[in-house]
Amino acid sequence: IRAYILSSLCATLAGLMTVAQDKGITSQAGLLTELIVIASVIIGGASILGGRGRVIGSYIGAMLVALLHKVLREGVPIVREVRVGDTVMQVKATSTLPAGAIPAFIGALLILAVLIEPYIIRRKLPQRLFARLTGRPLPRIVEAEGVAIEGAQTRGSTVADRAVTARGIGRFLVRRDALAIILTVMLWFVGLGLRPDYWAGLPNSFAILLNYTELALLTLGLTYVIACGDIDLSVGAVLALSGSAAAYGLKVMGLDPVSAMALGLFAGLLAGAVNAMVTVGFGLPAFIATLGMFYIARGLASWIVAGQQLTGWTEAYNLIGRKVGDIFSHLGIPPVGGFLGEILEVVSVQTLWMALVAIVAGVVLARTPFGYMVYATGGNRRAAGYAGIATGRVRFQALMFSALCAAMAGCINVAYFRSFNPVAGQFRELDAIAAVIIGGGSIFGGFGTIIGSLAGAAVITLIRALLQLNIVTASGATLSLPQHWVNSFIGGILILAVLIDIWVRQGGLLDRFLRRRRSSETRKAANA
Structure with missing residues (x-):
């Protein structure tokens, strides 16, 4: 405390x-400062697992980050020789790095600083080198394990047993994703009550789905990562990196739409491969590896487009961000009449693609051996390894799938907006993590469902839609809800979801209530 x-x-x-x-x-004061502070503390020698850290080290880390930021931003003074005819003049100038270099350097520095712990400090390389030079016995290496974290991962294992023994509505309520599903329904009816003339219409419904698609795609991949017991803070930055690569291919390289999309997906998968190799291969916590990629990918995305907004390419690529009716018009297909025609005029291609990916991801996670291995890896990594599960490969594939989903979202983002902005996907990683946790995923791993994560993303999307709603009062005036409260509502629901998980599910409050109710009914029946 x-x-x-x-x-x-x-x-x-x-x-x-x-x-x-x-x-x-x-209102933008302190924006993303928390991530820079975390990076400074880790660079200063603190361990993300706890047990090590000094104030002087954190100060040095913060000073190093600040100096790096200042030098890279302001550049280095240089003197250039300019020849005009036979005259040679010396001109003072400043040599600066391209846009995006600062966050990329900070991310690389963060990963290198963390690699010092497992490969220099924990392996005692200075002491071993000194012992070899002096002919002394080599110091003993003690491998530290995250026992406390692994123990915490198994705390909620009894919830599944309660779900099996529960009956009726109790079987649904003990599900970890029940809260998100209930909140989604409640928020929908709140909007219906505030604006019944507008909320339930097809245009508004599919407009909400359109805003929901990007976040939903990110949560699909993050569900696998969090269920494995890891975290991916780079999905928003990978979205921007993939979008910048696709936009650069379209605008500068003149690629066709398929090749540009392939380039964007390749850039995202490459970032995911780096995340996976650093996490699984080098043994770094996923929090640190993906935090480093958060800076690197964001910097590369800005560098690729030189910090500028790109726009103006063939409309054929933009069709993946348009409605189905627009595709019919582009291809010269006659419009479909009736209710189906109305649906096709409002439903977008990206929503259909998200639904297809969600179905495949849900089936794989819930009904295939790989999904069982994901849950086993997140529930207890050591026990899963003893059971013959290649936990490293499972975590690698989960991080790759998360990057693939972010890459797809980035390519769709470019098509939807018909342009690319270097700030695309900003804060989306935090929204996606919140959606998975609200949807019943455990930050310790071992839990998480696709339907729960989608419901969590729906909760966040509906909150934003409700706060943008113009409410018509009885007098005919319009009232707008305060926009700046949206993050406060999301944070409150996130904390509520975790508290319900701890007190109601893991504490067994609902289970005890249902047992008391059944026992009282049994006594009444016996007395009757």
């Missing part, structure tokens, strides 16, 4: 100093 209070106090003092220095404040 004291550590959290001290952290909040330091953040408060930093905020007050920012206000005093800038002589003002905006």
